[in-house]
Amino acid sequence: MKQHLCSLLEEFKGQAGYINVxxxxxxxxxxxxxxxxxxxxxxxxxxxxxxxxxTLEARIDHLLDVYQYAKVQGDQVWMDELKERLRQLSMATKSFNFTELCHKMILSNEKFS
Structure with a gap:
């Protein structure tokens, strides 16, 4: 997520004014x-x-189903977008720190908004 956030911020670098993303x-x-x-x-x-x-696994399954549909439709742009979304989620499933962070959030019962 950090890498994606940094690249998003880089896109807006040098733009004047307030940007809401x-x-x-x-x-x-x-x-x-x-x-x-x-x-x-x-x-x-x-x-x-x-x-x-x-929920994470269900979202991945859903995106894979949608990807198959996009493939049948021959929509390469849509397929590329879905691949990126799947890549973001698959990285999370491999991350021990992410797993530990989620577990700590539940145990601490902190407010997040």
Missing amino acids: EFTACNELAGLMYEWLQNADRGCESASYHDFQR
Whole structure:
């Protein structure tokens, strides 16, 4: 996520004025984590770490299905966008620090918004 955020900030470097960018709309993992943390804030049952893992896996499965559809349609631009979104999520599934961070967030019951 850090690398994606840095490259996004680089895109706006040198532009004058105020720029409003929602990173959760630009990064698949950030968006998924934001949704999950909102549930944790509300004390929803679906805010456990294991539920996040299932949500992450379900999102990956969904994006793979959509990718197959885009492939059948021959839409290379859409396929490239989906590949990037899948890459962002697949990196999270391999990250021990990410797993530990999510677990700590649930245990600490901190407010995130």
